[in-house]
Amino acid sequence: MKTMQPALKNGRNVWDTIAMPREEFEARIDHVRSAMRERGIDLLLVHTRGLDDYGDATYLTNFIIRLPRGILLALPLTGEPVTFFEGASRGIPSLKLTASAGDLKAANDLAKDCAKYLKEKKLVPSSVGLAGVKQMPYQQYQTLMADLDGCALKDASDLIAGLRRIKSARESDQVRRSSRILGKLIAYLKESRFDKLNERRVEALLYKEARLEGAEDFRVLIGKASMATWAFRPIDDLPIHAGDRVVFYMAVEFERYWAEAMRTFSFTGSILAEEKTDDISSRYEALCNGLKPGKKVSAFVDEASVVMGAEGTKLLEPYGLGSGVGLGLCEAPLLVNESTDTLAEGMLVSLRMATMDHGGCTMLGNTVCVTAGGGVILTVEPPKPEER
Amino acid sequence: MGEKNRKLEKVLDLIGQKGFDGLVIYSSGTCSILGPSYLHYFAEARPLGRRNGAVVTRHGKVTLLVEPAWDAGRMAASWVEDVQGTSSFPDELVRVLDEEGLTGTVGLVGGREMAEEVYEKIAEKVTLEPADGIIESLAREKTPLEMEHVYRASRIADIGFEAFLREARPGMKETEIVAEMEYAMRAEGADDIFILISSGPHNYEMHEPTDRRLRQGDIIIGEITPVCEGQFIQLCRTVALGLPAPVVFEKYRMLLHALDESLSVIRPGVESSAMSRAMNRVISEAGYGKYCYPPYMRARGHGFGVGSIAPGGVIDDETKTPFERLQVVVVHPNQYIPETGYLACGETVLVSSNGIERLAATETKLYVKEV
Numbered sequence: 001m002k003t004m005q006p007a008l009k010n011g012r013n014v015w016d017t018i019a020m021p022r023e024e025f026e027a028r029i030d031h032v033r034s035a036m037r038e039r040g041i042d043l044l045l046v047h048t049r050g051l052d053d054y055g056d057a058t059y060l061t062n063f064i065i066r067l068p069r070g071i072l073l074a075l076p077l078t079g080e081p082v083t084f085f086e087g088a089s090r091g092i093p094s095l096k097l098t099a100s101a102g103d104l105k106a107a108n109d110l111a112k113d114c115a116k117y118l119k120e121k122k123l124v125p126s127s128v129g130l131a132g133v134k135q136m137p138y139q140q141y142q143t144l145m146a147d148l149d150g151c152a153l154k155d156a157s158d159l160i161a162g163l164r165r166i167k168s169a170r171e172s173d174q175v176r177r178s179s180r181i182l183g184k185l186i187a188y189l190k191e192s193r194f195d196k197l198n199e200r201r202v203e204a205l206l207y208k209e210a211r212l213e214g215a216e217d218f219r220v221l222i223g224k225a226s227m228a229t230w231a232f233r234p235i236d237d238l239p240i241h242a243g244d245r246v247v248f249y250m251a252v253e254f255e256r257y258w259a260e261a262m263r264t265f266s267f268t269g270s271i272l273a274e275e276k277t278d279d280i281s282s283r284y285e286a287l288c289n290g291l292k293p294g295k296k297v298s299a300f301v302d303e304a305s306v307v308m309g310a311e312g313t314k315l316l317e318p319y320g321l322g323s324g325v326g327l328g329l330c331e332a333p334l335l336v337n338e339s340t341d342t343l344a345e346g347m348l349v350s351l352r353m354a355t356m357d358h359g360g361c362t363m364l365g366n367t368v369c370v371t372a373g374g375g376v377i378l379t380v381e382p383p384k385p386e387e388r
Numbered sequence: 389m390g391e392k393n394r395k396l397e398k399v400l401d402l403i404g405q406k407g408f409d410g411l412v413i414y415s416s417g418t419c420s421i422l423g424p425s426y427l428h429y430f431a432e433a434r435p436l437g438r439r440n441g442a443v444v445t446r447h448g449k450v451t452l453l454v455e456p457a458w459d460a461g462r463m464a465a466s467w468v469e470d471v472q473g474t475s476s477f478p479d480e481l482v483r484v485l486d487e488e489g490l491t492g493t494v495g496l497v498g499g500r501e502m503a504e505e506v507y508e509k510i511a512e513k514v515t516l517e518p519a520d521g522i523i524e525s526l527a528r529e530k531t532p533l534e535m536e537h538v539y540r541a542s543r544i545a546d547i548g549f550e551a552f553l554r555e556a557r558p559g560m561k562e563t564e565i566v567a568e569m570e571y572a573m574r575a576e577g578a579d580d581i582f583i584l585i586s587s588g589p590h591n592y593e594m595h596e597p598t599d600r601r602l603r604q605g606d607i608i609i610g611e612i613t614p615v616c617e618g619q620f621i622q623l624c625r626t627v628a629l630g631l632p633a634p635v636v637f638e639k640y641r642m643l644l645h646a647l648d649e650s651l652s653v654i655r656p657g658v659e660s661s662a663m664s665r666a667m668n669r670v671i672s673e674a675g676y677g678k679y680c681y682p683p684y685m686r687a688r689g690h691g692f693g694v695g696s697i698a699p700g701g702v703i704d705d706e707t708k709t710p711f712e713r714l715q716v717v718v719v720h721p722n723q724y725i726p727e728t729g730y731l732a733c734g735e736t737v738l739v740s741s742n743g744i745e746r747l748a749a750t751e752t753k754l755y756v757k758e759v
């Protein structure tokens with residue numbers, strides 16, 4: 001789901017090398033280089049931009065840009081990768097603390113600085129794979145293309161994205177950690193008492209709780225689902241009245257990895273009571289049960305439409321049923337009819353559901369792991385003391 | 389006549405002067421501390437998705453295209469009446485250009501944010517000419533509404549610093565203190581927050597928060613920067629946990645002197661480099677000239693704003709752009725000093741007719757918190 005990008009990733013910036021050791025990145029680079037050899041690519045250039053779609057570069061080096069700017073990563077078949085980032089060199093010492101491999105270079109112009117480096121290192125002309133470069137600002141793209149004159153250019157946009165579809169055990173664990181924070185936020189919303197409630201206050205409280213739990217990034221959208229027509233939007237200076245039905249979309253990034261969840265509440269005047277009937281729970285369970293390895297994504301989408309019904313399917317249409325989740329909130333596989341993907345064990349997906357009743361719309365969403373027995377929900381609330 | 393109509397009228401006038409068929413004002417949906425948000429300024433609504441744009445014809449027809457499509461309802465809060473949601477922005481932009489009969493030269497504002505995949509589509513239809521200057525010239529002087537946001541953000545920055553001072557104590561993690569500051573500022577209405585911090589007996593730079601726990605004797609430095617409707621305001625402050633060594637007071641006094649000297653030269657018409665030179669002169673005379681320039685130091689300040697960040701994203705000894713009335717400028721003699729480590733000292737000011745107005749109420753000094 002698209003959310004407002006922050007001006008800076010303000011949250012905890014830590015690389016836990018036990019949770020995600022250097023060997024994990026080395027293995028990824030080895031896999032990518034094998035794929036490069038198979039495709040006859042000597043040099044891979046990966047461009048990412050902003051604070052949402054950084055995954056392809058981060059997958060290789062754990063480096064993340066903290067401002068909504070660009071990265072251009074150069075990975076040759078041998079030698080270290082080099083990451084060019086838009087920013088000042090002053091920050092490199094602290095940035096290096098969370099980068100697993102290669103050199104970091106601050107750039108005024110990604111294209112010019114990278115091309116100059118490639119020429120100096122005699123890495124061009126060669127066979128160059130390109131991933132994400134069409135998302136470069138056009139001036140930079142055109143500079144890069146001019147500087148790569150004489151190279152054989154190959155589209156490699158699917159190369160890393162393909163490897164990211166199925167998560168390693170360590171990646172799944174990272175998403176579980178993000179999911180755990182979301183579970184705590186959901187519990188926090190349900191357990192808090194409010195005299196008066198406004199959207200700003202809820203947002204501020206959620207940010208604080210998320211940060212205290214270690215969230216590197218946090219996003220929240222709200223929808224007033226009791227209104228006849230509504231859509232998700234960022235928080236505004238608006239009250240939440242008793243009787244209002246509100247849907248919260250929340251996403252947490254923990255050490256680069258995202259998870260998302262949606263919950264619907266009715267504000268009673270003092271608490272946010274979750275709208276979750278047995279019918280909704282059983283329908284969502286049916287959706288999860290259908291997330292089986294070997295099933296075509298398109299077939300799953302058809303099944304989901306039946307489970308949700310025409311009304312629910314229509315309500316969810318603007319936002320989508322879900323997608324892969326990991327280093328990005330929207331990555332392969334997309335849960336859409338047009339997909340040619342097949343579900344596989346180890347995929348992590350967002351899975352959303354919408355239903356309609358007399359009080360308005362109810363939405364429920366989670367981050368779910370595809371297992372042999374079906375989808376397992378990761379974004380669960382922590383057990384209460386008596387349940388432990 | 390409303391402010392919105394004035395904006396459109398001025399844009400149309402400038403489109404005419406440039407001989408454009410029309411104008412495309414583009415946004416990638418980001419809000420940068422060092423860059424203007426042209427579409428946000430023009431439409432008076434901040435887009436959310438990665439590809440958004442307003443098409444303005446020379447006859448005054450305005451269409452706002454936003455992606456994702458579901459965000460169109462929110463963006464309808466813009467004064468632009470024709471707001472359309474889309475899930476295929478480049479194609480829809482071409483359609484709007486076609487419908488409006490734009491076939492010649494079209495000005496492009498925000499082109500630095502426009503991805504090649506969008507540019508290549510519309511460049512097939514029209515000749516695009518960079519035109520950031522159109523919004524820059526409009527946005528040079530802040531509107532009364534923008535000034536409201538400036539003062540609001542300034543009050544929130546003070547609240548952010550109060551939280552910083554109140555919450556800083558031994559045992560607390562950097563992440564926790566940032567969480568408290570962020571909570572305090574968001575609860576007061578900040579749309580977004582930009583905070584850099586560092587703690588320790590000897591800091592080298594400011595960065596995003598880590599798991600480091602504060603200790604007695606630490607120097608904590610922070611850039612506290614709330615955002616209201618795209619308007620940033622920054623406070624740079626230093627807090628000592630426990631009485632620091634006399635040298636810290638001595639060097640901080642020197643930085644305060646550098647700040648005062650640099651603020652004293654700011655007035656409309658003065659080249660902005662004068663501010664940087666005044667600051668660097670004081671610090672150099674104290675023996676730290678080497679640390680005033682890269683790789684230790686980049687900019688001595690920069691402008692803030694939604695439609696324009698003039699006098700620029702970097703103010704250093706070479707910046708020629710003059711100060712103008714109603715510019716919002718951060719001035720920060722943040723400085724690495726070998727004896728003390730990095731110290732943070734900085735103010736955001738409004739350029740007034742004959743000098744400056746300090747925007748935050750928080751006193752500029754070395755804060756010492758008894759522990």
